[in-house]
Amino acid sequence: MHDGYAIETERLTRKFGEIVAVNSVSLRIKYGEIFGLLGPNGAGKTTLTHILCTILPPTSGTAKVVGHDVCKEPDEVRSxxxxxxxxxxxxxxLTGWENLDFHGRMYGMSSEERKARIEEVLSLVGLTNRANSLVKTYSGGMKRRLEIARGLMHRPKILFLDEPTLGLDAQTRRVVWEQIEKLNQTEKITIVLTTHYIEEADYLCDRVGIIDMGRIVALDTPQALKDKLEGDVVYLKVDNLKKFLQIFQRSGLVKGVKVTSDSLQLQVSNGSKTIPKIIETVRRKGGQVHEVSLKRPSLEDVFINFTGKAIREEGPDAASRFRMPGHWRR
Structure with a gap:
């Protein structure tokens, strides 16, 4: 049984000149959970992760990882x-085995410790039969799994995965998800992952923090976040969005309405029964329906609800724009 939280932050902020990459983030992440930071590129996910990993200092606020202050006790955090x-x-x-052996040496592990642990982590990620193959012969998914194995070598209490399936095909991505789930269960390890894949956050995470413009705008379990939308979502493409936004805001047909990109997003209790009435309202008011669709609430809808936009590529995170290094030294 652990006391406290695996990660605690209080009003954590990081600025790059006039750019606020992480904006007053307060988090409590429990031991043993898979916690996801969901947001588009540029939202602040990587910058926040870099602060928690002691790569970047915060501009203000505090952060503790496994009870250690990231500014005052960086070595304890890193270990x-x-x-x-x-x-x-x-x-x-180098071979897969040699990559892991080198990492173990960097952490001061003895020869016996390294050998035993390498066998364990290779088995965990399903790479035992490729241990002695050069990494340049590995597929993209195998390389990601080996990187995860390397991150586990020194038996950390928390594993940070920054966009762990970026660039992988759908089938390989699913394999990596299964490996992450297995690690969480067998190693009893806290996992913090960043992602802009809605399905990834929904499938893997015990809790999700939706991050936008450096702020956590919503935080809960995936199902609880979806339940907050209270009903079905109807997407309606019509002429003159502003006009029909005002019409439906005054209408008793819907529980909520907002403009998202080129559509109206309508919250309704029962989509299949309400859509004919919505279409009739548009026609009666002199409009034309170009497209209508119905969806049960998803994390994508939750993201749109809290941010007013869909997740999309928005350029690199501030840390990347300022060419922050992708490694640190212990």
């Missing part, structure tokens, strides 16, 4: 965490 960065950081001219 307690494992990291898998967005960018590949394996030595392609």
């Amino acid at each position: 307690s965490i494992g990291i898998v960065f967005q960018e590949p950081s394996l030595d392609s001219n």
Whole structure:
């Protein structure tokens, strides 16, 4: 039984000049959970992770990882965490075994410790039969799994995964998800992952923090976040969005309405029964329906509800724009 939280932050902020990359973030992440930071590129996910991993100092606020202050006790934090960065950081001219052995040496593990642990982590990620192959012969998914294994070598209490399936095909992504779930269960390890894949956060995470413009705008379990929308969502493409936004705001047909991109997002209790009435209202008011669709609430809808926009590529995070390094030294 652990006391306190795996991670605690209080009004954590990081600025790059006039750019506020992380904006007054207060978090409590429990031991043993898979916690996801969901948001588009540029939202502040990587910058926040870099602060928690002691790569970047905060501009203001505080953060504790496994009870250690990231500014006052960086060595203690680093010895307690494992990291898998967005960018590949394996030595392609070494074998899988040699990459893991080198990492173990960096952490002062004895020869016997390294041998036993390498066998364990390779088995965990399903790479035992490729241990002696050069990494340059690995597929993209195998490289990601080896990086996860490397992050586990020194038995960290927390594993940070920054966009762990970025660039992988759908089938390989699913394999990596299964490996992450297995690690969480068998190693009893806290996992913090960043992602802009809605399905990834929904499938993997015990709790999700939706991050936008450096702020956590919503935080709960995936199901609880979806339940907050209270009903079905109807997407309606019509002429003159502003006009029909005002019409439906005054209408008793819907529980909520907002403009998202080129559509109206309507919250309704029963979509299948309400859509014919919505279409009739548009026609009666002199409009034309170009497209209508019905969805049960998803994390995508939750994100749109809290941010007013869909998740999309928005350029690199502030840390990347300022060319922050993708590694640190212990």
